[in-house]
Amino acid sequence: MSLTDAPKIITARAQYDDSHTLERFLATGGNDGLKKALTMTPEAVQAEVDAASLLGRGGAGFPAGRKWAMLRKADVSYLVVNGDESEPATFKDHLLVERDAHQLVEGVTIASYALQVNQAFIFLRGEFALGLERVQEAINDAYKTGALGTNIFGSGFSLDIVVHPGAGAYICGEETALLEALEGKRGYPRIKPPFFPAAIGLYGEPTVVNNVETMSNLPWIVLNGGAAFAALGAGRSTGTRLFALSGHVRNPGVYELEMVKHTFRDLIFSPELGGGVPNGDVKAIIPGGVSAPWFYPEQLDIPLGQDEVAEQGSMLGSGSIVVMDTNTCMVRAAWRITKFFSRESCGQCTPCREGSGWLERVLWRLENGQGRMEDLDLLLDLCDNIAPGLGWPPQQTTICVLGPSIPSSIHSAISRFRDEFLAHITQGKCPHA
Amino acid sequence: MSYFTDGRQARAEQLIAIYPEQRSALIPLCHLVQEQDGYLSEEGMVAVAELCGVTPAEVRGTATFYDMLHTEPVGKYLVGVCTNIACLLAGGLELLEHAEGSLGVRVGATTEDGLFTLEETECLADCNIAPCVQVNHRYVRTTTPEQFDALVSELRDGGRASEIPSHGTLIRTRRDVDLAADPGLVAQERAARRAAVEGQS
Numbered sequence: 001m002s003l004t005d006a007p008k009i010i011t012a013r014a015q016y017d018d019s020h021t022l023e024r025f026l027a028t029g030g031n032d033g034l035k036k037a038l039t040m041t042p043e044a045v046q047a048e049v050d051a052a053s054l055l056g057r058g059g060a061g062f063p064a065g066r067k068w069a070m071l072r073k074a075d076v077s078y079l080v081v082n083g084d085e086s087e088p089a090t091f092k093d094h095l096l097v098e099r100d101a102h103q104l105v106e107g108v109t110i111a112s113y114a115l116q117v118n119q120a121f122i123f124l125r126g127e128f129a130l131g132l133e134r135v136q137e138a139i140n141d142a143y144k145t146g147a148l149g150t151n152i153f154g155s156g157f158s159l160d161i162v163v164h165p166g167a168g169a170y171i172c173g174e175e176t177a178l179l180e181a182l183e184g185k186r187g188y189p190r191i192k193p194p195f196f197p198a199a200i201g202l203y204g205e206p207t208v209v210n211n212v213e214t215m216s217n218l219p220w221i222v223l224n225g226g227a228a229f230a231a232l233g234a235g236r237s238t239g240t241r242l243f244a245l246s247g248h249v250r251n252p253g254v255y256e257l258e259m260v261k262h263t264f265r266d267l268i269f270s271p272e273l274g275g276g277v278p279n280g281d282v283k284a285i286i287p288g289g290v291s292a293p294w295f296y297p298e299q300l301d302i303p304l305g306q307d308e309v310a311e312q313g314s315m316l317g318s319g320s321i322v323v324m325d326t327n328t329c330m331v332r333a334a335w336r337i338t339k340f341f342s343r344e345s346c347g348q349c350t351p352c353r354e355g356s357g358w359l360e361r362v363l364w365r366l367e368n369g370q371g372r373m374e375d376l377d378l379l380l381d382l383c384d385n386i387a388p389g390l391g392w393p394p395q396q397t398t399i400c401v402l403g404p405s406i407p408s409s410i411h412s413a414i415s416r417f418r419d420e421f422l423a424h425i426t427q428g429k430c431p432h433a
Numbered sequence: 434m435s436y437f438t439d440g441r442q443a444r445a446e447q448l449i450a451i452y453p454e455q456r457s458a459l460i461p462l463c464h465l466v467q468e469q470d471g472y473l474s475e476e477g478m479v480a481v482a483e484l485c486g487v488t489p490a491e492v493r494g495t496a497t498f499y500d501m502l503h504t505e506p507v508g509k510y511l512v513g514v515c516t517n518i519a520c521l522l523a524g525g526l527e528l529l530e531h532a533e534g535s536l537g538v539r540v541g542a543t544t545e546d547g548l549f550t551l552e553e554t555e556c557l558a559d560c561n562i563a564p565c566v567q568v569n570h571r572y573v574r575t576t577t578p579e580q581f582d583a584l585v586s587e588l589r590d591g592g593r594a595s596e597i598p599s600h601g602t603l604i605r606t607r608r609d610v611d612l613a614a615d616p617g618l619v620a621q622e623r624a625a626r627r628a629a630v631e632g633q634s
Binding site: 085086087088089090091093094119125126127128129130132133136137139140143149160162163164165166167168169170181182183184185186187203244245246247248252253254286290320322324328332333336337340343344346 | 456457464518563572
């Protein structure tokens with residue numbers, strides 16, 4: 001089977017240069033999904049999404065239908081769309097908001113109808129200046145064409161969507177931190193329980209938080225049926241998914257692929273996709289965002305599916321894959337990832353706030369040839385303090401999962417490339433420099 | 434007299450109106466202050482506080498959490514170079530070092546002419562064109578030292594003004610509907626649904 005056989009569900013329109021315009025949207029089936037949804041009962045729309053078995057595309061992979069089911073009896077609710085995309089090397093939502101914002105707005109409107117929510121928010125990271133403008137344009141267009149506002153397409157259903165800019169904080173991708181930010185506060189994650197958004201969300205009301213990619217799938221699902229979506233992929237991983245490929249590959253980019261049907265090797269080496277590694281070969285890959293434990297060359301034949309990756313001790317997460325070739329300094333890679341967590345820790349919990357800073361400083365001195373033999377045990381001990389046992393998924397000592405995500409790259413690097421750490425110490429410098 | 438000028442007062446009032454609770458407008462209003470003043474000025478924070486019904490200290494306390502809100506003046510062009518993992522592998526640290534030399538400032542500092550502030554950023558979600566550089570949060574896609582220098586001299590000469598507005602201007606597209614779709618109707622629908630839910634239980 002060719003890699004490009006599967007239907008393009010969410011990137012079909014993006015092939016056009018003017019994919020962001022209302023004209024192109026309407027000329028390519030725009031609003032057809034919404035119009036069909038409005039002829040159905042909200043319960044029937046929910047049933048299609050349930051039948052699709054759509055897993056959330058943000059990182060945690062929670063079934064969207066089940067997330068919605070938690071809200072069915074609620075009397076006031078909000079839909080909040082998470083477009084804070086800040087997990088390093090994740091850039092799929094960037095494509096969706098810039099290239100097909102109308103599809104996103106249509107998806108949000110369908111979800112709001114299914115949930116019978118009259119107010120939705122699209123939260124985008126502030127660094128998406130163009131994306132923010134494109135989504136606002138799409139919202140304006142939707143009001144103009146009767147696809148949003150009062151009595152949408154004569155259905156009696158009304159919805160208002162507000163696009164909300166973030167202001168630069170990775171932690172706001174965590175859904176309760178996002179809600180704090182949307183309430184005009186510092187992005188501090190809330191403790192769960194009790195603050196599960198479906199129970200106590202925005203302004204204390206029941207709230208569904210879904211990812212941009214999850215929402216963008218809905219027009220197709222409603223139009224073609226949940227069963228058609230579920231027929232793609234395998235097991236729990238249904239439909240297609242956007243994979244963001246970066247690092248040492250010839251053709252980095254976002255690829256929409258049918259779930260499970262392809263492997264990491266296909267994605268990285270196929271001439272139609274990544275095109276291979278230009279210099280040397282694969283040394284390690286990060287399979288699902290920097291919170292994920294690394295994979296190595298012998299694991300490249302693992303299929304791109306949620307459970308398939310989880311069974312091998314990592315996660316597909318946000319669907320972003322970073323390739324590191326044989327010339328990469330793994331101490332440096334682990335240091336930079338840890339520096340990121342240190343900068344982005346919100347500071348509420350001691351293991352994360354203090355641990356990330358210590359880890360970064362120890363890795364920095366190792367990378368610069370000033371490390372000590374005991375530093376390796378020190379690093380692992382610090383990691384163990386943040387996520388006891390260093391298992392996967394990690395044990396949580398903190399309010400949110402940012403802290404327990406920190407050890408992944410350090411533990412991976414030391415376990416597999418201990419000799420590289422030792423070489424930094426014995427040579428008194430980075431052997432790759 | 435209102436703090437905001439050039440039609441921004443109307444936009445500030447619109448921001449207050451479109452959220453169910455006014456404090457939600459706090460961060461968008463901080464962006465609006467930055468659009469007017471180039472940074473989040475003391476006076477601007479007082480104005481935001483009044484509009485949101487909170488104290489100026491709460492505005493400052495919130496704003497200082499966020500990388501994009503600058504409580505000290507920055508240059509006309511905020512240049513961000515990413516050095517996170519995908520960009521690191523593509524030479525992001527080296528490009529940042531080049532930028533320091535080329536602009537003559539260290540990371541975090543502003544050039545003497547007030548034109549450029551240099552920042553080292555975390556991932557900007559454009560990892561297929563690495564290392565990633567943004568100017569005023571617009572992707573400029575200058576991945577080599579030569580391209581970077583060409584961009585800097587273009588900006589010095591006043592180029593790319595339509596594509597890259599001065600620092601602070603974020604969303605140039607105006608929301609053209611003022612209020613919630615129809616607050617009365619929304620309230621009616623909510624009441625009807627509540628009654629239906631109560632009827633079921």
